[in-house]
Amino acid sequence: MLSRIVVGLGISVVCFAVAGRRFFWLSKLIRSGKPAGRAWEGFRRAKEGVTAEIVEVAGQRKLLKWTVPGIAHFFTMWGFTVLLTTILEAYGALFVRDFAIPFIGRSNWLAFVEDFFATAVLVSLVVFTAIRIKNAPARKDRASRFYGSHLGPAWLVLFMISMVIVTLLVYRGAQINTGYFPFTTDGVASPWAFASQFVAHALPSSPSVNNAVEYWGIIANIGVIAGFLVIVSYSKHLHIFLAPLNVAFSRRPRALGGLDKTPDMDMDNVTEDTVFGVGKIDDFTWKQMLDFATCTECGRCQSVCPAWNTGKPLSPKLLIMGLRDNMFASADRLLSGSSDGAVDTLVPSIIDPDVLWSCTTCGACTEQCPVDIEHVDAIIDMRRYEVLMESRFPSEAGLLLRNMENQGDPWGLGGSKRTEWLGALDFDVPIIEDTIPDDVEYLYWVGCAGSLDERGRQQVVSTARMLHRAGVTFGILGPRESCSGDPARRFGNEYLFQEMAKANIETLNAVGTKKIVASCPHCFNTIKNEYPALGGDYEVIHHAELLTHLVKNGRLRPGFNYKGTVTYHDPCYLGRHNRIILEPRTVLAAIPGVTQVEMGRCREKGFCCGAGGARMWLEENIGKRVNMERTEEALGTGADIVSTACPFCMIMLDDAVKANGKGDEVAVMDISQVVEKSLG
Numbered sequence: 001m002l003s004r005i006v007v008g009l010g011i012s013v014v015c016f017a018v019a020g021r022r023f024f025w026l027s028k029l030i031r032s033g034k035p036a037g038r039a040w041e042g043f044r045r046a047k048e049g050v051t052a053e054i055v056e057v058a059g060q061r062k063l064l065k066w067t068v069p070g071i072a073h074f075f076t077m078w079g080f081t082v083l084l085t086t087i088l089e090a091y092g093a094l095f096v097r098d099f100a101i102p103f104i105g106r107s108n109w110l111a112f113v114e115d116f117f118a119t120a121v122l123v124s125l126v127v128f129t130a131i132r133i134k135n136a137p138a139r140k141d142r143a144s145r146f147y148g149s150h151l152g153p154a155w156l157v158l159f160m161i162s163m164v165i166v167t168l169l170v171y172r173g174a175q176i177n178t179g180y181f182p183f184t185t186d187g188v189a190s191p192w193a194f195a196s197q198f199v200a201h202a203l204p205s206s207p208s209v210n211n212a213v214e215y216w217g218i219i220a221n222i223g224v225i226a227g228f229l230v231i232v233s234y235s236k237h238l239h240i241f242l243a244p245l246n247v248a249f250s251r252r253p254r255a256l257g258g259l260d261k262t263p264d265m266d267m268d269n270v271t272e273d274t275v276f277g278v279g280k281i282d283d284f285t286w287k288q289m290l291d292f293a294t295c296t297e298c299g300r301c302q303s304v305c306p307a308w309n310t311g312k313p314l315s316p317k318l319l320i321m322g323l324r325d326n327m328f329a330s331a332d333r334l335l336s337g338s339s340d341g342a343v344d345t346l347v348p349s350i351i352d353p354d355v356l357w358s359c360t361t362c363g364a365c366t367e368q369c370p371v372d373i374e375h376v377d378a379i380i381d382m383r384r385y386e387v388l389m390e391s392r393f394p395s396e397a398g399l400l401l402r403n404m405e406n407q408g409d410p411w412g413l414g415g416s417k418r419t420e421w422l423g424a425l426d427f428d429v430p431i432i433e434d435t436i437p438d439d440v441e442y443l444y445w446v447g448c449a450g451s452l453d454e455r456g457r458q459q460v461v462s463t464a465r466m467l468h469r470a471g472v473t474f475g476i477l478g479p480r481e482s483c484s485g486d487p488a489r490r491f492g493n494e495y496l497f498q499e500m501a502k503a504n505i506e507t508l509n510a511v512g513t514k515k516i517v518a519s520c521p522h523c524f525n526t527i528k529n530e531y532p533a534l535g536g537d538y539e540v541i542h543h544a545e546l547l548t549h550l551v552k553n554g555r556l557r558p559g560f561n562y563k564g565t566v567t568y569h570d571p572c573y574l575g576r577h578n579r580i581i582l583e584p585r586t587v588l589a590a591i592p593g594v595t596q597v598e599m600g601r602c603r604e605k606g607f608c609c610g611a612g613g614a615r616m617w618l619e620e621n622i623g624k625r626v627n628m629e630r631t632e633e634a635l636g637t638g639a640d641i642v643s644t645a646c647p648f649c650m651i652m653l654d655d656a657v658k659a660n661g662k663g664d665e666v667a668v669m670d671i672s673q674v675v676e677k678s679l680g
């Protein structure tokens with residue numbers, strides 16, 4: 001007995017010391033990051049944090065979206081949690097052969113629960129093994145979500161988990177045969193411990209063999225658990241401990257919508273030490289460093305990324321892994337706090353420029369990530385550094401930035417053109433010059449594409465007509481409206497964004513704006529979610545929301561003049577970023593002749609059109625065009641109208657439909673145009 005105590009505790013002390021040292025080192029490394037403001041935020045929004053822990057961690061919501069691996073992971077995670085009781089029992093058995101946890105340790109229900117989860121974990125491991133064998137060539141297959149993941153360590157972890165369960169069941173089986181099983185009443189081992197009973201029957205009946213198996217089985221179980229702890233602390237399976245922390249400190253309700261940080265761009269506050277954005281790993285916040293350490297390399301983000309799926313070099317998984325590797329490689333410097341010596345910037349030494357500039361900021365990666373990693377903010381942080389500190393960016397963007405700066409719109413057409421679309425209306429729309437009159441309910445934020453692009457204008461003309469028909473009063477800023485700044489911000493030019501945003505806020509405040517209806521999801525997102533940090537607080541809705549309201553109230557009744565099949569493309573900044581998913585479908589459903597068909601990738605899983613993140617104005621020379629990929633999916637539904645609720649999506653999809661030779665058969669329309677079509 002003494003030897004068992006010495007060996008069991010000896011192994012544990014050594015392994016716990018090694019793992020503990022590693023965790024202490026990791027915690028120091030992560031805390032070396034810049035302040036993130038998340039600790040206070042986490043405290044302030046504790047209720048939402050608790051909900052997230054219940055839904056994301058305990059409920060495994062995101063993982064369960066992928067049914068088979070999701071269920072397997074659910075049982076493995078809960079198996080590990082529930083089987084903590086068996087660790088207590090194993091350590092207790094070092095001292096007392098039939099040790100039982102006080103109060104509950106001899107009950108049939110605990111015997112059943114422990115054996116059930118032990119069996120469930122074993123079955124889950126078989127599922128994981130099958131998935132990994134099926135994906136064996138995955139590391140070299142771009143189509144696989146495991147492309148680029150470290151598969152060797154994953155096999156080791158599967159083996160270690162299986163050994164934890166096997167050694168557990170083996171020593172419990174032996175305990176039944178030696179009469180030292182804790183779940184024993186009147187000399188009869190509980191039949192509810194069904195898996196342990198199965199092993200007991202499989203073992204030889206010899207008492208000496210069972211004594212030896214029990215003795216070494218407990219030591220082996222403790223040894224495997226302690227060894228596993230060490231392996232976890234040095235591997236991607238760190239997520240077992242870090243995921244709940246990362247979820248706890250994540251942005252609420254999700255890291256989508258507005259960007260996380262609004263840096264101080266006041267040039268009066270700039271010193272020679274000021275760094276805009278992230279140039280080297282040292283510039284990331286501790287929360288971002290926690291993100292990097294938490295990545296499980298599961299590849300869910302990679303599998304949904306429009307850039308990766310169209311042959312671009314950007315994989316959000318490989319990007320996060322690259323940053324994590326660089327964080328570990330830079331640990332000595334980070335921990336010493338030394339800024340001595342030249343350090344290569346992340347771009348291009350760690351992150352290829354083509355990787356950085358391929359992102360459309362669609363948020364599909366963040367939406368999918370089961371451990372709430374915030375990819376989009378990290379990408380924009382690096383873009384900010386490239387643009388503001390290094391002036392390194394795709395050359396074609398120079399014109400975009402100059403146009404926005406000088407003319408207030410990406411095309412450089414100027415404010416005087418912003419009212420031309422009004423000529424298509426047979427009613428007057430007030431152009432607000434002084435203050436918004438009391439009888440005008442909404443300020444209609446038309447947006448650059450809606451004001452200046454021919455197809456965008458068709459969208460806003462239809463929207464204006466439908467609002468007017470329903471008796472909604474609205475006015476526009478006309479020449480005083482300027483770009484919301486979204487392309488500049490997503491491109492990384494935070495300075496230009498804030499200049500434009502502040503000018504817009506000044507105008508909006510001067511005319512007494514309270515309620516804004518926007519047609520462009522990018523303007524909608526920016527004004528609603530990002531202007532408040534700069535002093536612009538308004539009630540902002542998208543026209544899809546307003547049309548839904550009008551249709552539901554009976555103020556807008558679609559007609560019978562259109563009959564056909566419509567598929568709806570979710571704009572990323574409306575659907576995924578702002579969860580306006582049902583409203584456009586409600587509007588379409590209100591049109592009697594419309595039959596709706598969904599694309600495979602829809603709603604919060606919608607596939608980007610390729611325009612976001614200022615990509616609309618950048619060359620797309622690598623791989624397949626994103627809009628072609630999306631449009632092929634839309635055409636595959638057989639719909640005769642591809643509808644959407646974003647002028648940029650309309651332009652991208654319309655271009656691709658025409659390039660596909662389907663321009664005469666399939667129309668690309670905003671939902672407001674479909675409503676108008678139904679009215680004849």
Ligand code: SF4
Nearest residue numbers: 305359360362363365
């Ligand atoms: S935001 Fe979209 S394009 Fe960018 S990395 Fe994530 S999934 Fe890919």
Ligand code: SF4
Nearest residue numbers: 295296298299301369
């Ligand atoms: S970033 Fe998230 S989704 Fe992507 S591989 Fe890592 S854990 Fe998986």
